[in-house]
Amino acid sequence: MINKNSWKGYFYILPALIVVSVFTIYPLLRAFLMSFYTKYHFASDTVLAYGLDNYTYVFRDDVFQKALRNTSLFVLFVVPISVGLSLILAVLMNSKIRFRSFYQTVYFLPYVTSIVAVGIVWSWIFHSRYGLINYVLSLFGIPAVQWLNSPKTALITLIIFSIWKSLAFNIIIFLAGLQNINPQYYDAARVDGTPKWRVFTRITIPLLSPMIAYAFVMELINSFKVYTEVFALFGGKPGPANSAITLVYYIYNKFYGSWNFGVASAAAVILFVIILFFTLIQLQISKRNVHF
């Protein structure tokens, strides 16, 4: 559908393009340049030397390596589980069951609840001595787990918490998508007596595929950028003995803590390249599987 008035498209995207260029792309390019500043005087904004030192520093820094490893594991678990679970929940909530408006409202609440409150509650739920989870485990004779205290479990705790935290957004997206599906499809399936599982795989999934693709891409990007969850769960620290440090935590710490703009920017550029790589793969996959 090549339109002969091809310039017309620019008219529609121009406002967004201007705003994004000024407030996102321009500072982004500056951050990119900054990653090559090896001697930089911040107050007068003068660069005394350029080079690749920041990159070598980052790659050699074992805190960065730990952050990279943690973040990769985090993404590996959070993205599929979160998207899968919210898809199931959204479909159930959208089915003709009782209390569905109650469920829809309740599952939306975490999205508006204060992150401080959420952090406090979950650090209580995970508390080794007084927490809910260890209490339930003790009923089955399982000894107390040091969810937040041990470097071995801190990342797992963060993953569980983050899956919970991300559900609300994905469910909202899926519900919007499900509302968009013409019920005639389902009516037809009911008349034919198609089993529920087949309805799900043959009607719901394909028709929801643009939203599933969207949720995957967004969850991937957001998971690579995980930061607030770490902050809320461990009271501002990156877990016991740095065990739950993530890439963005590392970046912000370098940027606003050590004021090491060059190193922070270099780490951000590396993160950018990683996310870009996986996003491109994902977009390729969705191009093949998304039905518009």
Add this chain to the structure above:
Amino acid sequence: MKLKSILVSILGAGLFLALAVVAPVSAEPVTVEFWHAMSGGLQDALVALTDEFNATNGQDITVELVNQGGYGDLSKKLMASVAADTLPDMAQVYNNWITGYLDSVVALDDLVATNFDNYDDILESYRNEGAEYGPIYTIGFNKSIQIFFYNKTQFAELGLEVPTTWEELEAAGKVALEATGKPIVGYDDLFGLFQQYVQQNGSGFVVDGKIEFNSPEGLEALTFILNLYKNGYARLAGEDVYLSGPFGNGDVLAYVGSSAGAAYIQPKDFEYGAAPLPKGPVKGSVPQAGTNLALFAQDAAKQTAAWEYIKFLTSADATVEWAIATGYLPVRTSGFESATYQAFMEENEVAQAAYAQVGDQYFEPVFNNSYDIRSLISTEIETAILEEKTPEDAMNTIVEKVQALLDN
């Protein structure tokens, strides 16, 4: 004609007189913008002091307070303002914030020399901190010190005295653990813990960019610390983030934390007390904390006006009023010694404990990568405790990593 000129001259003389009366008092109205990070009751106290200054300075100076969130937010905002060249006239700062823009900070040496009331009356360690970059760049304002908070009720039940030395701390830890199964102590600040024990044992920490804590005394201090944890006499804050929580809950018998946190301790069915930190074999050494005042105004009139305000805030009367209202410490010796503060101290154990150890307090100097070194040492100490590393192992790791950061 004549009448008119007489009238004019009378009016003129009157005007002249009026001006002559007013002029020396009010030159030009000046406003001073002061960015701070004081919230809640602290903010109320700052507003009260500032209102007092605005009403009584007699020079038409108005100080406008602007709350910029927490310390982290204020630091970010100052940094952004340096880049945009929109710094306020003055702000609360930690010394390590201003290293990136010292050129924008007004050096105070001349003002201090010519127009300040007895600078030597300001506590020595605050003066040292203010001048750590050479010139005096900052003046201490809301200062605090680490305190040993303890469960008075339980100490009495166990017949324990407040430990004043390492040995006493260890002995009390043994008694407490055997009787209650609970650790006696915890430390909110692991970096401060390491530094203070190293210094208490007579070793330097990092001096002139060189590591000195890898001395036999330093290793001895680290051994002592790690043993406290290994034996169960000390515990980490861990999931509770700050030890005031488990302390209030009775899960730890004492903790070392900032004097500024006293108001937030919520003791459950017990009375708590405050005491100076135990001293080391060689000397006492106690970390101080809290921010300072920095002057950014480049305009002469604003500079003078802001300086008047700084003089006011750090005057003996104001610093005492501030300390009593907030729990911070007076910045002047004469403040501590004033009748008002002495009377307050009678009733206030935290203030007593603070006063008892101000002679031992030190500031954390800023050096190359000191922010990173601070978090690195905290992490490594925590790791050593959690993984029960030997002191030698832990020390080697710390030295190696700190050296790399110092060289970078």
Add this chain to the structure above:
Amino acid sequence: MGDGIRRKITVVLTHVFLMAGAMITLLPFVWMILTSLKDAGEIVQMPPTFFPSVWHFDNYLKAFAAAPFGQYFINTLFVTIVGTILTVFITILTAFGFSRLRFPGRDVIFSILLATLMIPGEMLIITNFVTVSKLGWVDTREALIFPWIANVFYIYLLRQFFMQMPDALYYAAKVDACSDWRYLWKIMVPNNRHAISTIAILNAIGCWNAFLWPLIVTNSESKRVLSIGLVRFQTEAGTHFELLMAASAILVVPMIILYLLLRNQIISGVTRSGIKG
């Protein structure tokens, strides 16, 4: 017969599953409300109490008195409403451009926009503050609104919805000499109003809760927003959790009302109008 029982079991299991999730989800929210009614000592107590031993409704009065929340509320409302209207408008235009129209470089530009999401946002604040101050926007509402009116998250989302509209519809409209502009507002927008409502509510929540940027670009009380008021209860030495939670609870109420209003608009009635292919 067997079928009926199996159906009942499925329904029960569904409810058990959803209910269990709902409890965990509801807990922090309920906790926030209950904490806001406790006294300071009870909050840090371990094991925690669920219901307050004494109900401190006065916490709400104290929280209200701590900051000029009335002024903050008006500011937040203004920024949220204007910001959301502009964002939704720009999102609709841009999503339409990227889904229904063809122009050179379209996919490249879209990829660049997507790529902007991949950098952590707080890194951009200093540069943006410099830009805003060059524009003379420091301490103005413009600075609170304009930098955020083009949100790629939403543009991408709505593009996905617009792409789903059948091509046939577009060509039919073209044959009827319906301009792109009319087609967008007469057909695309009404048929995707649940997606647009969803974007509106997500954006409103984002505006409502934004903290760091509003703090950085404003100085005077007359320009500040509610989330900044929450800082009043947190100091470096400790936090007044009961007041913080009371203020947070107040802050959340308008968003829940908005959600309930929009949710009814989203769910009821529109189900039958889906024309997706």
